[in-house]
Amino acid sequence: MACTGWWFIWSYCLAFILLKYGEGVRVTVRETNLEVVQGDSVTLPCSFFTMMPLFRLNIIWTFMSPSDPQSPTQVIVYDNGQVIESPAFTGRVGFAGIPWSADIILNSTRVSDAGIYRCVVSNPPETGDPGIGELSLSVLAPPSLPVCLWDGDAGAGGTVSLSCMVSEGMPTPEMRWEKLEPEQVSLPVIMEEDHTGSVHIANVSSQTSGLYRCSVTNVLGTQNCYVNLSVYTSSHSSPGILQGVLLTLSMALVLLALLVLVLWLHRSGQEIKWRDGGEEDECYNEIRYTPSLMKRSFV
Template structure:
């Protein structure tokens, strides 16, 4: 009886050992499966700058990366119904989306799936997904995602009414977001001018003065012209009167009449 109990106890211990061995093996196999880790869950970048989109992966077949496959996709905020394939690494070749040629590229192949996106645009904002697969490792592809926000440039203005000399001064415009604070300065100078009614009155008076001056010059010219003609007429008449009143004396005629 004692021997039977000992045998059962030994068999139970052996069974437990085998069970824990299998659990450890399955756990180790699970731990060595392909994993993808996104070091950031969200990023922000100013329009026109560059940004690194991080994607790390672990594979049990790290010594066999000749068939490594990495795919980055983007679901834009502007058109979530139309995701695009950003860039692909497959069998040592890199394929970029035609709309992103020259603006996107891998930074750490084949050990890292990080990509760099430069000259960022508002249309680049959205959800980025990194999918990694490494045959002959038999496992589901590892997938990670992050959200990229692109801050576009905005403009603002202020309107000042009823300006006066007291409105002159240095104005500061301040803009703040998660990337920091920027200031710009504008120096405004106001020069006082005469009121509109008095200015109009001065213009009217000046116009009237010029008109009167021109009228006086015209009258003077006409008077001088008339005076000149009147003098010539009087001179002509005086010559005629002298001609008709003159008694001409001819000595020869007088002598003949007395003979």
């Protein structure tokens, strides 16, 4: 009777296991949300249970980017003892405990590695659908060096916009604009979706001139960029510039007229001198040769 009882218990447990796990590979993900700092390594966990030997074990890891969730890409594959890495992850990914575990290690993480990772395990001739596990990876990164620009009319009474752009940072960096000189003043920032923060300053004046700083901050650090804004006053400078231009043109015209007059007088004097010289030569010839002609006539 005792043996019969033990056999009944053993049969019941075996039947329970077969009913519970006999419909395919069971996959468990120990952590569904992971964080890693850019450049560090992280282990993506994936445990599985199967009733069959691991001779034909197949493991596929895929990645879905938040920007394109409908187009998953392959990360790494284990198939019949062979490991195949995706070109995008070559040299940065590998299995941690194959074949007893489907965990993978991702090295030299990048911001672009953030997204949804899926672990798919099958083990023929195990029947049923493959086991699937899914987790989310966030990659933290300090802010990149921002770029500060200004645009608008820097003349008195105009409107100027200061913009600050950062290409990278996770979590999304916070931006702050300040005027540092001649006194420190905080300015309201208008945030946009593309990691850009701007400040609009209307009716600028000479008091608006000074050094402005944009600070970009998240939990991993702070970066700064600067703009030196100079506001000019056009209402007083324009008449002076116009008067100077007109005076210069007037003096140039007077000098040109004097030059023309001098050249004309010089040429007139040359013509008079030439005429007078020609008449003197004719008179001189008559006086010189007349006596000789007279002498010859008497002979």
